[in-house]
Amino acid sequence: MIYNKEIEQMNVTQMQEIQLKRLKDLVKRVYEKVPFYKKKFDESGVKPEDIKTLADISKLPFTTKNEMRETFPYGLLSSPLDDIVEIHTSSGTTGTPVVAGYTENDRTLWSEVMARCLAMAGADKTDTIQNAYGYGLFTGGLGVHHGAGPLGAAVIPISSGNTQKQLQYMQDFKSTVLTCTPSYSLFMAEVASESGLDFRNFDLKAGIFGAEPWSDNMRVEIEKKLNLKAYDIYGLTEIIGPGVSCECQEQNGLHINEDFFYPEIIDAETGEVLPEGEKGELVFTTLSREGTPLIRYRTRDITWLFRDKCSCGRTTIKMHRLLGRNDDMLIIKGVNVFPSQIENILMKIENTEPHYQIIIDRESTQLDNVELQVEVEENFFSDETKDLEIVKNRIHDEMKQQLGISLNIKLVEPKTIERSMGKAKRVIDKRDLKAGEK
């Protein structure tokens, strides 16, 4: 089922007309109402009236995650605070988070795009969606929840965790659609298998998985183990949350809700816009957002755009499944983590720059297994094991508190962490996230 035939099957010319009109309005609005953008536009020597065609968007400056942090909390609002009805922040950042503010219209927009995405995965009002994305500041839980509303589907707001209960409810309520991170779905499969449960006896037909990178090999495994069709959904807090794009039945690229989120692919080095089909950094402009609109936001995600004659009948532009990132951000258990955050936390604990290494694996348990190796330095070494255990527990607790994820801490001897070119290799990611890529 196509949720919004008028938009999702619109011809390209008409779509571009809508995009241009919205872009012009957006640029005018942020120039007038957001001092941050006015300053940026002035510095780049661009005026709202310079935007005459869609291609003129390349005249506008980019917006970065750092700028979003610098304008915390309300520096990017283009609507009065009174009109903000919901606030989310990005996951797993120490210090200053990235804030997304939603007006009533933004929330309606979010519900609309999420309803479209759920429909892309084959959901309709007859479905029961077991929503195992976390509810809270993280956009995953409430994003899906908002989308289920206009679709008319029943949503079970179970949130993440409590796997036995997940499996019980899945059977009790005969859930037909599962929404969670891909790794959590495999964890559920493992728990189910240990409990002697067989997904062939369940009613699940589709799973909509996102918030972390996953591979086509992982898709094959999920589909086999959970006996459902697995769809990739994409989104980020800055832009709206989940609902920016999603796969349809064809499972070949994610249809972007381009009437609201204007995509560009740029050369990350030069900032130059690349043509369709070329690989580069994904950039979005939120054409209709009122709360925290973004002009040419650099996602740091690497992919390419293409328009094909999709068998689902949708004409919207597609993005290939993510191919990676062009910064050092890690996505661990669905949480965004920068190595620099880990470094900062360690520095606070040990009062010195520590040598550490993060080793991420997803082989045995299906959940991301993260080991943080910290070299034992003289300043915290002790002749008593209990003192070292205290340090170890403190590192664990601080990481858990500040990053929101639990890491296995291992104390190692000095110089065991490989130094390359005088600089330590901080991250070893053993997860094969691109395995099976077409």
Added chain:
Amino acid sequence: MKVKQISVFLENTTGRLAEVTKTIANAGINLRAISIADTADFGILRIIVDKPDEGMKVLKEADFTAKITDVIGIILDDQPGGLMKVMDIFNRDGVNIEYLYSSLINEKESVVIIFKVEDIDHGLKIVEKSGLEAISSF
């Protein structure tokens, strides 16, 4: 009266202890007492050597994390109740023991036990007061 103990951080992997003993041996340093405290993934080797400062130097050069801790070496009678006598005194006078282990010094009638106590100055005072005999060097 304080004895210098060297503690070395060790990962629980094959060959690490051998590496320490090799480093010490190559420098012509003699081990006088040895003990290991271990946990699931690491261990702390505690040793007393005849030349502690040199021992530290060679271990550091070999990139081990090591530090010196002051401990007390008490000479006991090598007979039933030898250790009990010290324990009674420590218990009575509030000397808290963090850990202890036996040294390699074993003469005819006596042995040396290494004590790490919470407050070493207090510990030494009690040793002196109660007529126990502490070793000053190995």
